[in-house]
Amino acid sequence: MHTRTVEGPAREVLVDASHTADLLVLGTRRHRARLGRVTHTALHRSACPVAVVPHGEVGH
16 A cells, blocks of 8 residues: 555546556545545546445444
8 A cells, every 4th residue: 555645636636546556445425325526536537446435424
């Protein structure tokens, strides 16, 4: 695993990073069974597989 800090719009930064990654892992909070813009864009434009990990609610 490699980490780095990059500035810019999250959607663009993640799609760019996907070109040199083996796997893109994103955490998400679902709002009314919908994914956010960043997650949606990554799923459709990523150059590598994407794992979406939902954020659990407290008490569940």
